[in-house]
Amino acid sequence: MAFTDGTADFRSDTVTRPTEAMRQAMANAEVGDDVYRDDPTVNALEEKAAAAVGMQRALFTPSGTMANQIGIHLHTRPGDGVICVPSAHVRKYELGSAAAISGTTFLVVESPDGSMTAAALDTALDPNGPYYNIRPGLLTWENTHNASGGTILSPEVMAKGSAIASERGIPVHLDGARIWNAAAGAGVEVEEWSQHATSMMFCFSKGLGAPIGSMLCGTADFIEEARRVRKRLGGGMRQVGVLAAAAAVAFDERDRLVEDHLLARRLGEGIAARHPDAVDLGRVQTNMVRVDGAGLPAGAARFKDDLVAAGILVGFAAQDVLRFVTHRDVNAADVDRVLAVLDSA
Ligand SMILES: Cc1ncc(COP(=O)(O)O)c(C=O)c1O
Known part of the structure; x- marks a missing residue:
């Protein structure tokens, strides 16, 4: 509306305001206590989202920030460096959460947009640096890249950089708040990017137009742990199918x-x-x-x-x-x- x-x-x-179809879906949603995993609308949306991005499981979160921060928390240890471009949302616009919640710092790789070259990452992810270096704990990408104007990350650039991280045992998280815009803009499937990530998140509450909600995606084990961290952060929600129902409508209309x-x-x-x-x-x-x-x-x-x-x-x-x-x-x-x-x- x-x-x-x-x-x-x-x-x-x-x-955006929820459409009439979203409001109807919210009113009619079948719900249950999602902390007990009893909410069928949430369960269905999580399954659909995981399948759509080609990952094993997914977890509905109240915000993109929470999904990103759960990812950072699970992939790193206190003192680790999170690798990103200087203008990454996780670094600039999440109120220092990565430091406050996970005790991490950032290792920035200069870039005019969201891309990081293989050469730059080879240096940033150097496993042979002196013992006093910050340990690179996680590589993060953002697609589309908000601060440079919604630009699309090249799948090839992501593939090359992520391969360097993976070879060195470093996980990769994709902040895909607007990944469906990237897919629509590039005319490719989300898997072009998600296949190069250990975990990813996307938002229903951005371009897709739902009032609330994001999805954290990854392996079954990762999502099981993510569920615990979400609860610890106060993000265990109860009859939240009323929100997932609106998100499902938005998701189905992503074309x-x-x-x-x-x-x-x-x-x-x-x-x-x-x-x-x-x-x-x-x-x-x-x-x-x-x-x-x-x-x-x-x-x-x-x-x-x-x-x-x-x-x-x-x-x-x-x-x-x-x-x-x-x-x-x-x-x-x-x-x-x-x-x-x-x-x-
Ligand atoms: C690229 C990116 N990542 C993460 C977020 C955080 O999402 P939320 O506002 O739902 O916490 C945003 C929000 O605008 C974003 O643009």
Whole structure:
């Protein structure tokens, strides 16, 4: 259900409201106490998710952050280094959870986006360093990569880097909060990436459009342990089939993500046609568009103010850089309203 007051909200794909079909599914969901594993709706969704990503088992969690942090906790020991790019969500946007919960630190591999080259990982994962080096405990990837504008990680890059980790006995976790956008954008199956990961998580509450919920996926043994850690973190939920029911509807409709990508393209191309230096169209690969204020006549803050005056919401991705995210509650008319604001400035 889109906004009824005419607001067009491009701040994130997390702002969507549950559709009528989701609300119906929630109302009619068969439920039980999921801590006793008695919730048939949750059990069915976990089975479906594990099969869809080609892993043995899956665990429903309240958030992507919790799923990522359970993964980090189970794969590492205190003092270990978690390898990631500097702008990885697990490092920059999870409030230091990896340190607070698991006692880990980060080993960053420089990268302009979410990819890490085999050469860089070969060095970062060096098993022969001196004894006082931080022990690399886990390699993490993020796909799509949020901070660089929803860009898609190349399966080949992931395969090469993950192979280096696996050869050295280091597990690999994939933060696939928007992995279904990556699959839709690249036109490939999620297994192209998940086959190179020991564990992965994805979110129902982002582009898929469900109100709440994420899935942690991995081997049966890993998920059994994950269930214990989830409970320890306070994430053991009871009749949570009411949420899984909405997530299931969103999941079954995941083919519609291409529509969001077409909207992002329309927006990116529309802005670039007016201000070519404001948008790097090469980065518009899924449902995000970054707009660089340096390429606009009056900068990003002024553009944002003009948008707000026209009932359009957008957020900053960085200083003087706006991020527009398309999702099921915005449409082509909303995109054209953004372009009209540029034309009337
Ligand atoms: C790439 C990525 N990973 C993880 C998360 C965390 O998900 P949640 O907000 O459900 O904790 C987000 C949230 O935006 C994200 O973009």
